[in-house]
Amino acid sequence: MKALRRFTVRAHLPGPLAALEPLSVNLRWSWDKPTQDLFEAIDPQMWARVGGDPVAMLGQVTPARLEELAGDESFVSRLHTLAADLDDYLTRPLWYQELSEDATGAATEPPKGIAYFSMEFGVAEVLPNYSGGLGILAGDHLKSASDLGLPLIAVGLLYRSGYFRQSLSADGWQHESYPALDPQGLPLRLLIGRQGEPVLIQLAMPGGALLYAQVWIAQVGRIPLLLLDSDIPENEHELRTVTDRLYGGDQEHRIKQEILAGIGGVRAIRAFTDLEGLPAPEVFHMNEGHAGFLGAERIRELIEAGLDFDTALAVVRASTVFTTHTPVAAGIDRFPAEMVERYFGPDGPSVGGSRLLPGVPLDRILAFGAEDDPTKFNMAHMGLRLAQRANGVSLLHGRVSREMFNELWPGFDPDEVPIGSITNGVHAPTWAAPQWLELGRELLGSQDLAPLRETESWSKLQQVDPAHLWWIRSQLRAALIADVRARVRRSWLERGAADAELGWIATAFDPDVLTIGFARRVPTYKRLTLMLRDPERLKKLLLDEERPIQLIVAGKSHPADEGGKALIQQIVRFADREDVRHRIVFLPDYDMSMARKLYHGCDVWLNNPLRPLEACGTSGMKSALNGGLNLSIRDGWWDEWFDGENGWEIPTADGLADEGRRDDLEAAALYDLLERAVVPKFYDRDESGVPTRWVEMVRHTLQALGPKVLASRMVRDYTQKYYLPAATALRAVIEPGGDSDSQFAVPFGSARELAEYRRRVELAWPRVEVTDVDSYGLPDVPLLGSELTLTAQVALAGLRPDEVVVQAVLGRVDGGDLLMDPASVPMNHTGTADSGNEIFTATTPLPFAGSVGYTVRVLPHHRLLAGDNELGLVALA
Structure with a gap:
């Protein structure tokens, strides 16, 4: 006979062994060998049989064996030592706390909270919520964030079948199977409300249906990983399967998963931080574009709080980081635009007259994912348009990404596209053999690596x-x-x-x-x-x-x-x-x-x-x-x-x-x-x-390579190059803007100021023009280092001179007069011409020998932009 349902019953632990429970459910054991050795000592054969899974071990060990261990002073002593070590690990100041102490002033204060979104997490084999490199990278990011003490909350989906198990037929063909996972048999706990009930996240679906999800929490050292699960009785049968498999199903299935991960993920964070008494995250990090709808949900929150769309967008962009892992266009999630309209449009999902994202105009959502093909919605484009900071995952991939997404910054050379790079890393305690870790401890003369x-x-x-x-x-x-x-x-x-x-x-x-x-x-x-x-x-x-x-x-x-x-x-x-x-x-x-x-x-x-x-x-x-x-x-x-x-x-x-x-x-x-x-x-x-x-x-x-390939190096790089600047940018935009008499001298005034500036610039830009360029000062035979003076007249279409930067751009030229490896020189505003155009001037030594050319360009400039290239606007002479 076959069981209708399977579930896991954990053993009752005798008092002296009570600490086995927190040790088993905090996934720090997956990279802490002494804790693994402790569980193995309970029953070495069973440990091998359950695949090194402490939760499974406690579900199968006999009460008699537990009573025997409770009377084993040596085992109990080891247990208490490891429990104290875990408590110390979870509470003592680490690198991030020292960073906070070293910070001087609000401008450099690290973020109080960071939200990290990924569609898969490879933390440990007992939690098969990953398929490959993206998930393993995300898992290593969490472990190193924990080791460094970052106040990070991770968000993803709990796949009831995980990724598939692979076997081979007699002739070598891959076969897939999807074993059902029992969350109660995994190192997870449910997010419970104040009345003792499971917290349910709710989203509107087409046709008036509601998608509900409960939230499981995997504790990865210091880092809570929130995993949304739609396989609950509150959902209709079709919606229960939204979180059935990782990378399974058609596009309709996929967009539901990504809406749940992005929009539902933000709502899960709000519920979790409220219940746990934690500060709301200041920085939101998208690990790939799958969770891109999180930005639209955050805009909805801010509109509901009283901001207009453009001001809300300024706040969201300032505090969002986007990491692309995809070096080919075919690897990007793209949905039919009509499908996005169905989920987000005014005739789409409604509950009590409201849409999935009430107050967020459909045309603005569609614009986030717009690309050359108007019938497609591009999730990577959405991620880039919602994030003020973006990166690839190696130096070469950063270059590839700048070329790949150059179309979003027309008029700029690929090297100027604002996509940086942070090379991935790996979590040494997870992946290095115990022999190497022991050698490291011997050489350091310390257990601390x-x-x-x-x-x-x-x-x-x-x-x-x-x-x-x-x-x-x-x-x-x-x-x-x-x-x-x-x-x-x-x-x-x-x-x-x-x-x-x-x-x-x-x-x-x-x-x-x-x-x-x-x-x-x-x-x-x-x-x-x-x-x-x-x-x-x-x-x-x-x-x-x-x-x-x-x-x-x-x-x-x-x-x-x-x-x-x-x-x-x-x-x-x-x-x-x-x-x-x-x-x-x-x-x-x-x-x-x-x-x-x-x-x-x-x-x-x-x-x-x-x-x-x-x-x-x-x-x-x-x-x-x-x-x-x-x-x-x-x-x-x-x-x-x-x-x-x-x-x-x-x-x-x-x-x-x-x-x-x-x-x-x-x-x-x-x-x-x-x-x-x-x-x-x-x-x-x-x-x-x-x-x-x-x-x-x-x-x-x-x-x-040892110090370079570490995920701790990677997470420190993200903290210093992206998380800190994003938190600083967020704090800047939520401040009152202008002076005390300014229309922006209200909460979020700086964001309103930036939004208003962006509106004016985008309206004016088609009429911004370099009307005239003169050069003088060069000798008849220019030499390397000879000084060139350039003067340009620019029509600013109502913008002020301090709201733009004007640059002379010099470089070697090829046979078609294209500038190669150009260098830019800022031009200073020196007055206004009789025509009303503004005059800008620069003097610079010639930095190149050979065939050299120059041009002049104008870019928008504002103190709250991450760079003058951020808006993708440029006017060339």
């Missing part, structure tokens, strides 16, 4: 004997091989093999062979099968009698991506061949648990995307944290931090129109590197059997 945020701490690795570094690497490789053999056996049995025919697995793979890992999602651009471009050449590398390699491959293809599934099948069919199956494998059901083993044990991490389509690619960072050497196309973070000694660069043929030819060239370069550089260096040993040149690359990788 916080000093590893500083570059100088990593120099202590010079004290470590090469043989010891090699011993750690060999230990980790051996553990990986044992895990791989177990996974290979399970996979073959699931695919229909008989146990009697699997004897070969006992000696498959080898703990002493150069081990290369390739594991990631399987979209086409990541080129899973590039390694198979020349199967015979790969086979020769795998089976070399003296210097073989072994390849461990893993990854999931999106359920709707038949092309990605075909790539997996190609790998599986090759790996199934009897002559190579002991040297190459595709492991199904890639998740955080498998990934951790791979990062720990692989000697080389392979990455061969189509450049520049990898926004960052943090898997290679995790390998580097474990002494793995990267072998990669120079894309994402590797383009930024490859230095010639921390791994190998696969030469790229990007820009070649013939894709097949490009793949041939890059695959050949990969084989060449393996044969001539990677393999020889690994197998070149000294008299003690240590590959000294290899180990020195491992040491250099740890020293050079």
